Structures are given as C-alpha cells and as structure tokens.
C-alpha cells in the first residue's frame with residue numbers, strides 16, 4: 109500500500125476532465141454573476157442560462173477544482189442527520205420538503221444529463237443504512253417511521269444489506285439513490301452554459317462583493333463584473349464575515365479506494381450510523397475490477413494532524429467488512445461544511461443587500477444541495493415562489509434546539525487560546541524539508557514551511573478571516589484554520605474561504 113506519512117496519494121478523479129477556461133480580460137456586465145464553479149455555482153449558472161439570463165461565472169481555480177473534485181458523489185436523500193432528528197429540529201412539514209427536495213435534486217441531475225447528452229456515469233441504485241452493531245434495531249425502526257412520515261414511503265426495513273461475508277444486521281433500504289462522476293457532469297454543464305452565451309472565467313480570484321442597485325464583483329487583478337444579482341457559491345461564503353460561520357463548522361473527511369473483483373460487491377450505496385459515519389460506494393475501474401470507495405474518520409479542520417492513523421483505521425474497517433479488497437490504490441481527504449441543523453443554507457445573504465445570494469453548509473451532501481441551489485436560487489432571482497425557500501433560508505431559526513450550535517461555537521472560542529500557547533516547534537531549524545510548523549516569535553506566531561530545496565517560507569500564522577492561529581496539515585501540505593475552515597497552501601495562498609486573502613508573508617530566508 110502507500111507510505112505511512114498520511115500524505116494524500118491521489119483521487120480517483122482528475123480535474124483535467126474539465127477544460128481550462130479563459131481569464132477575465134475586461135470589465136463586463138451580466139444579469140447574474142456567480143462566484144465559484146463547483147457543483148453549486150455551475151448548477152445555478154446552468155439553470156439561469158436556460159431561463160435566458162446572461163451569466164458570468166468566476167473561479168479562482170479550474171472548474172470543479174474545489175471540494176467537487178474530492179467528493180465521492182453519492183446522490184442521496186439519506187442525510188447525515190437522520191429523519192427523526194431532522195423532524196425534531198425542523199418540524200414534520202419542513203422535513204417532508206427536505207426529503208422531497210433531495211429526491212428532486214437527483215431527478216434534476218438525471219434529467220439535465222439526459223437533455224444535454226452528458227455521459228457522466230450516472231446510475232440509479234439502492235442505498236443501505238445500517239447500525240454500527242447488530243443491537244440497534246430500535247434506532248432503525250424509529251428512522252423507518254420518520255422516513256415514512258417524511259414521504260419516503262418506499263423505504264423498507266430489510267434483514268441485512270446484500271453483502272456476502274459481512275452481516276450488517278437489520279438495515280434500511282432507500283430505493284432510487286444515485287451516483288455519478290461530478291467532473292464529467294460539470295464539463296457537460298460548462299459546455300451547455302457557454303452554448304447559451306454564458307461566460308466562465310477560471311484563474312480569477314474574487315476579492316470584493318457588493319450588492320445594491322448594480323451589484324459589483326471585484327477581482328484581485330482589479331477587473332469588475334457588474335450584475336443585477338450575485339450568487340456566492342464558494343462553498344464557505346466569502347461575502348459573509350461572521351453570521352454564517354457561527355452556524356456551521358468545517359470538518360476534514362478521509363477516503364480510501366481499493367480494488368475488488370468485479371461483481372464481488374453489489375452496486376449500491378452503503379452508510380453506517382456512527383458519528384462520524386462511514387460512506388461506501390463502487391466505481392468501475394477496468395473490465396475485471398471495481399474500486400470500492402470508503403470514506404469517514406472526519407475531524408474538525410485544523411484540530412488534528414494524524415491522517416496516517418485515520419487512513420489506517422479506514423483500511424481496517426474496510427478489510428473487516430469487505431475482505432475481497434485486494435489493494436488500496438487511492439486515498440485523499442477534503443473538507444465538508446456541516447450546518448448546525450443538518451441542511452444547507454441557500455438563499456439571500458443575511459444582513460446584506462437583497463440581490464446577494466449564498467449557498468453553503470453542504471453537510472456532506474453538496475451534490476444534491478448544489479442541484480437544489482440551482483433550482484431555488486433561479487426561482488428567487490426570477491421572482492418566482494418556491495416552497496423550499498423558507499426551509500433553506502440562511503436566516504432561519506430552528507424549531508428544536510440543536511446542541512451542535514452551542515458546542516461548535518464553544519469549540520471555536522477555545523481555539524483563540526492558541527495565541528498564548530508555545531509553537532509546535534521551538535525553532536525553525538527543527539523543520540525538515542517538505543514540512544511546516546507553527547513557531548512562536550515574540551507576541552505572535554509564524555507559519556513556517558521549508559520546501560524540498562530547504563528554502564524556508566514564513567508567513568504570519570494569523571488567519572486573515574477572524575484571526576485564529578492556523579495549523580499545519582501534513583497530509584495535504586496546507587495551513588488549516590481551526591475556527592471556520594479557511595485553508596491556505598504551503599506558500600500562504602488562500603485555497604478555501606471564508607478567508608479572502610492569503611497569509612501575510614514574512615521575509616523569505618535560506619537556512
């Protein structure tokens with residue numbers, strides 16, 4: 109298998125599937141400017157362009173180069189919170205709308221792929237939700253009843269998932285789930301958007317978003333896009349300094365993919381109900397083999413650096429249940445943004461002008477939430493009523509209390525103690541090539557990275573969002589903020605919001 113360093117080896121998808129786009133060359137105007145070319149931004153751009161709106165999409169990196177390239181792409185109406193918990197938090201009527209909206213999202217992706225002739229390996233299949241031990245029958249029964257009340261009347265309790273050699277015990281079968289290749293899908297959407305006159309500019313970093321009569325989006329190169337409305341689809345919104353970031357929390361999640369003889373595992377989606385839960389699917393590898401893709405072992409972003417141990421635990425969990433896995437070929441990690449009440453925030457940006465919209469809080473279901481954003485935001489921008497608007501409203505308050513809100517915000521508060529603790533190492537001399545560490549220098553802290561040639565790159569360790577101290581992620585060679593999930597590459601460049609600016613550089617040294 110791989111070395112034990114815990115470094116990411118690669119993902120089963122490549123961003124090369126989506127062609128590079130031109131860089132924005134001049135100031136421009138569109139009906140709607142969309143920031144972010146992941147599944148959420150591209151779905152919204154596609155839906156708006158079908159309605160005859162002119163759209164401009166801006167993205168820092170390539171199309172789908174954010175978390176959409178890291179996903180395992182289950183298309184599901186099985187959410188990370190169970191239906192009985194969703195009912196407690198959102199009430200029965202809204203929970204029915206949540207279930208229906210995710211089913212509609214899968215139908216919509218399927219319909220778009222068919223209409224636009226996008227070959228994205230989309231298949232419909234069953235999903236099995238099983239308890240971590242054979243004892244939790246009550247939990248399954250409760251969830252079955254709640255799923256039925258939510259309108260998912262075809263969900264059934266079965267004796268076990270159809271796996272040989274692993275008894276899941278009684279579990280729930282959710283019919284009509286799906287899986288696909290999201291990058292092939294985005295490549296097809298890009299083509300369809302451009303055919304309708306939409307413009308997509310990659311390599312374009314957005315620094316400022318201003319709503320109002322004529323909304324205005326400014327890039328780091330000084331170009332300006334004016335528009336009647338702006339959609340901020342940057343996964344974690346860059347248009348919102350605080351409000352949304354107190355209602356959600358960033359987690360790193362880990363994935364391994366191993367080869368299994370074709371046909372040895374029935375093609376279905378599988379999840380357990382642990383917290384964090386495991387998520388499993390298959391992907392065709394070649395004529396003889398499939399890939400079994402298994403994810404889980406999540407931790408709060410910036411609050412652990414033990415990827416090697418997490419990958420090892422994922423491998424043990426996998427081999428105990430799927431002994432037919434012959435070899436682990438891939439492993440990777442990525443970030444999910446968990447909303448404190450289990451579903452995404454999609455709609456008007458709180459405390460902002462009326463024409464600034466956001467989509468965030470994917471809660472591990474960004475594929476369906478992205479498609480929901482496409483439908484809902486298009487209706488909102490066109491002034492049409494949509495029954496999902498209240499459910500996904502970023503300003504919503506919950507009917508039932510969720511302990512996650514309080515514990516996540518207490519957790520963030522304690523991260524500020526990092527200002528007074530010592531550095532991870534007491535001297536930059538102790539940092540070996542290819543690694544980084546936070547060091548204390550007087551009253552402040554430095555994020556020091558030594559590249560493979562021995563050159564030391566020093567940046568302020570103070571996150572440019574709300575001043576927490578970043579931590580080194582040795583698996584992905586990034587600086588990760590433990591407060592709200594901003595991430596920076598080893599050279600301090602921002603790669604994930606909510607931060608908009610990179611870490612402030614300190615003079616470079618050769619030591």
Ligand SMILES: Cc1cc2nc3c(=O)[nH]c(=O)nc-3n(C[C@H](O)[C@H](O)[C@H](O)COP(=O)(O)OP(=O)(O)OC[C@H]3O[C@@H](n4cnc5c(N)ncnc54)[C@H](O)[C@@H]3O)c2cc1C
Pocket residue numbers: 143144145146147148149166167168169170171172173174175176177178179180181182183184312313314315341342343346361362363387403440441442443444467470471472473474475476477478603604605608
């Ligand atoms: C390992 C893993 C497994 C997952 N499995 C599933 C799954 O099975 N099913 C599921 O539904 N979801 C899953 N998810 C979640 C899902 O992948 C994400 O929620 C989804 O891809 C998010 O899409 P997005 O469009 O919101 O964000 P992204 O894909 O991250 O796109 C945001 C874009 O915004 C751009 N951007 C950010 N800041 C700026 C700026 N300042 N200027 C310009 N551009 C900017 C970025 O470059 C990026 O391209 C998984 C996630 C991970 C990490």
Ligand code: FES
Pocket residue numbers: 571572573574575576589590591592593594605606607
């Ligand atoms: S992400 Fe908020 S302080 Fe860093």
